[in-house]
Amino acid sequence: DLVKYEADGSYSREVVTLESATATYALGTVLGQITTGGEYKPATATGSDGAETAAAVLLEEVELTGAAKQAVVLKRLATVSADALVYDASITTAVQRAAAQSQLESAGIVTRTTA
Secondary structure: OOEEEEOOHHHHEEEEEEOOOEEEEOOOEEEEEOOOOOOEEEOOOOOOOOOOOEEEEEOOOEEEEOOOEEEEEEOOOEEEEHHHOEOOOOOOOHHHHHHHHHHHHHOOEEEEOOO
């Protein structure tokens, strides 16, 4: 299970716009927010568009077919299972995953490895 704790759904969750792309994002994908435009995409290990900072966790599988699409995410005051998080292909090491989890914690999303 991804979500271990969340405040009232209207507080922890938010509907955001995912960037236009052709991709499928899994439940639990760690997202970053693009500075220009405010859309979200999978958080990357490096970059300069803002999405290199983890800011939310996707709460549903989303298939994108070239157009931007809205999706529900956890944005704040929540606890998630670290093992259920899905990372961009650029995040490959334990150090990079720990950095993304620390960024989520700064946003109020705590990760836990226990049940």
